[in-house]
Amino acid sequence: MQHCIETKELGRTFKGQEKKVVKALDNVTLTIEDGEIFGLLGPNGAGKTTFIKILTTLLLPTSGAAYVKGFNVAKEQNKVRKIINLVSGGETPGYGILSVKENLWFFSQLYGLSTSVANEKIKQLIVDLDIEEFTNSRMAKLSTGYKQRLSLARGLLNDPKVLFLDEPTLGLDVLTSMKLRSYIVDWAKKEKKGTVLLTTHYMAEADEMCDRVAIIDRGKILACDSPLTLKEKLGENQIVKIEVSSVQADFSFLEKMKGIVGHSQTRSIQTNTTTLKVMAREESMLSEIVSKLEEQKLKILSTNKAEPTLEDVYISLVGRGFEEE
Amino acid sequence: MREQLVHDLRAAYARLWVRIKGGNREPEWLIAEMIIPVLTLSAYIYIYKMLKAPPEFAGFVIIGGTMVAFWTNVLWNMSAQFYWEKETGTLEVYFVAPISRMAILFGMALGGFVNTTLRAITVLLAGILIFQVPLTLNEPLTALLLFFLTIIALYALGMLFASLFLMYGREAWHTANLLQEPVHFLSGSYFPYTYLPFLVQLLSSMIPLTFGLDGIRRVIIMGQGIGSVWPNIVALVIFILILLPLAKFALSYMENLGKKEGRLTLRWQ
Numbered sequence: 305m306q307h308c309i310e311t312k313e314l315g316r317t318f319k320g321q322e323k324k325v326v327k328a329l330d331n332v333t334l335t336i337e338d339g340e341i342f343g344l345l346g347p348n349g350a351g352k353t354t355f356i357k358i359l360t361t362l363l364l365p366t367s368g369a370a371y372v373k374g375f376n377v378a379k380e381q382n383k384v385r386k387i388i389n390l391v392s393g394g395e396t397p398g399y400g401i402l403s404v405k406e407n408l409w410f411f412s413q414l415y416g417l418s419t420s421v422a423n424e425k426i427k428q429l430i431v432d433l434d435i436e437e438f439t440n441s442r443m444a445k446l447s448t449g450y451k452q453r454l455s456l457a458r459g460l461l462n463d464p465k466v467l468f469l470d471e472p473t474l475g476l477d478v479l480t481s482m483k484l485r486s487y488i489v490d491w492a493k494k495e496k497k498g499t500v501l502l503t504t505h506y507m508a509e510a511d512e513m514c515d516r517v518a519i520i521d522r523g524k525i526l527a528c529d530s531p532l533t534l535k536e537k538l539g540e541n542q543i544v545k546i547e548v549s550s551v552q553a554d555f556s557f558l559e560k561m562k563g564i565v566g567h568s569q570t571r572s573i574q575t576n577t578t579t580l581k582v583m584a585r586e587e588s589m590l591s592e593i594v595s596k597l598e599e600q601k602l603k604i605l606s607t608n609k610a611e612p613t614l615e616d617v618y619i620s621l622v623g624r625g626f627e628e629e
Numbered sequence: 630m631r632e633q634l635v636h637d638l639r640a641a642y643a644r645l646w647v648r649i650k651g652g653n654r655e656p657e658w659l660i661a662e663m664i665i666p667v668l669t670l671s672a673y674i675y676i677y678k679m680l681k682a683p684p685e686f687a688g689f690v691i692i693g694g695t696m697v698a699f700w701t702n703v704l705w706n707m708s709a710q711f712y713w714e715k716e717t718g719t720l721e722v723y724f725v726a727p728i729s730r731m732a733i734l735f736g737m738a739l740g741g742f743v744n745t746t747l748r749a750i751t752v753l754l755a756g757i758l759i760f761q762v763p764l765t766l767n768e769p770l771t772a773l774l775l776f777f778l779t780i781i782a783l784y785a786l787g788m789l790f791a792s793l794f795l796m797y798g799r800e801a802w803h804t805a806n807l808l809q810e811p812v813h814f815l816s817g818s819y820f821p822y823t824y825l826p827f828l829v830q831l832l833s834s835m836i837p838l839t840f841g842l843d844g845i846r847r848v849i850i851m852g853q854g855i856g857s858v859w860p861n862i863v864a865l866v867i868f869i870l871i872l873l874p875l876a877k878f879a880l881s882y883m884e885n886l887g888k889k890e891g892r893l894t895l896r897w898q
Contacts (some may be wrong), residue, residue: 318891354891360725364888385727396718401651413643414726416636458722 306374308466308499309336309359315367316354328354330523331368341492341500343514345614351523352503356470360390372466388466391459393474397451400444404435404454407443408461415462429457433487449480456484469502473509485513507614519618526621535612538620541565542587543610546580549603553578557596563589568625577605583619640728641736648740663751670694673819674760684763688850691756693818695749696842700812702745703783704805708790710737712802724893730880734791738784765852772848775858778865779841785872786837792883796892816842840864
């Protein structure tokens with residue numbers, strides 16, 4: 305059976321500083337099926353963009369092979385390019401001096417659309433993505449959110465069979481992110497237009513949008529399943545959030561405690577607080593953690609039991625959160 | 630095959646359209662691009678007048694200044710284009726699209742040519758009208774042939790540079806800076822290159838602009854015909870035959886190298 309995307313022991317190395325070889329992808333074997341919204345979740349530098357760049361023919365693998373709709377991405381590049389498109393978060397969506405409509409027309413020509421087909425398509429996308437009031441505005445004058453809508457419109461111009469989205473909501477406000485996510489889900493699920501491979505480091509985004517998620521860290525796939533199954537696999541582990549009144553709290557004692565699966569912390573300089581998230585095998589460990597924190601003369605502002613999220617799945621796999629990379 | 634050709638032509642036309650639209654949308658650019666070259670030419674012409682040089686020297690300067698506009702366009706708007714696309718982040722879009730990279734360069738070249746021609750004609754007319762340069766044009770077709778061959782050779786050189794800029798961004802940027810003035814000098818943009826010492830002339834003969842400028846000046850100012858400029862035509866044809874395939878090969882080689890080394894879309898390198 306042919307998969308929509310298939311990678312076999314895909315590897316990619318780069319020469320780092322002092323000619324040290326850095327493994328960006330390490331024997332990645334994955335399959336993605338037609339119509340799926342598949343998420344690749346990992347911290348910055350995990351290998352997500354490298355993976356997407358190889359699949360979109362922008363980078364060659366150093367080992368293994370990758371196929372999109374059966375076409376080898378290293379050997380049949382033009383066949384791959386005809387059926388895909390790529391939208392990257394924070395990218396410049398065209399030429400600043402041209403209007404939204406002019407930019408879209410320009411890109412439609414790169415995808416081989418006749419002007420009449422292109423104009424119809426552009427009209428529709430401008431309405432769908434709610435950018436009508438800026439149709440004739442220069443791209444340079446658009447806000448970040450509208451620039452990203454323009455990028456997405458560009459990515460959908462050629463009706464790609466596989467749409468690659470590299471951090472598509474990076475730097476966007478909550479409302480714009482929600483709108484874009486909902487549009488992408490409708491495009492893939494309701495209208496059944498194509499398959500989506502999405503990279504993100506926003507847990508909620510992956511949780512909300514994806515049928516399946518692969519968690520990647522240091523170039524290796526650590527787990528791959530539906531968000532629900534991944535969370536269920538956390539089993540009996542207890543997840544607790546503790547808020548303390550300092551940004552300088554020291555949590556190194558957790559490393560020595562038996563029964564701690566992993567932990568992460570978010571420090572807020574504005575409120576001078578740190579929120580510690582701990583995953584432990586037993587609930588009884590909570591009191592021990594609290595007393596260790598009190599020994600540091602930290603004020604405990606709140607303690608809450610939390611429902612498992614994809615971040616907890618990541619913590620359980622690598623023992624730390626994204627922000628500690 | 631036919632389908633791909635139509636697709637590539639669409640892409641080339643779109644790139645040409647963007648260049649013309651973008652290049653003329655802000656009129657203040659146009660004014661600067663027309664006035665500054667006229668000022669440069671004026672300086673040279675007044676020096677020649679002061680030195681009591683023959684009147685055709687003013688014509689040499691005007692033709693040189695007109696053609697320099699194309700060379701500058703080739704260097705900064707053609708060779709450097711992929712580099713700028715990379716820095717602004719639009720290069721990825723080109724390289725993920727199912728089009729020939731040469732089609733994009735072809736579109737850029739045509740767009741650059743149209744924009745520069747508008748400016749070059751202004752410089753030419755302003756120069757002729759202000760300085761009353763005597764023209765002796767007996768064979769306009771030969772002049773046109775030389776002009777177009779020079780342009781094709783120059784833009785083919787630009788296409789070749791584009792692939793170097795693509796991979797060696799900043800280093801290539803410095804190279805372009807290094808090339809600008811020496812090429813003006815070696816090709817004899819503001820004086821006949823035949824006044825240069827023999828060894829320097831040998832170096833000049835490696836630049837297509839030298840043959841183009843010399844031929845066009847002979848036909849337009851000295852009133853000579855194809856009988857005397859045929860070596861210039863042959864030289865330009867040889868340049869085109871070498872540079873165009875070399876540009877195609879270099880672009881494909883550099884793209885592949887970029888993908889291997891992971892530097893194709895890496896910015897600020």
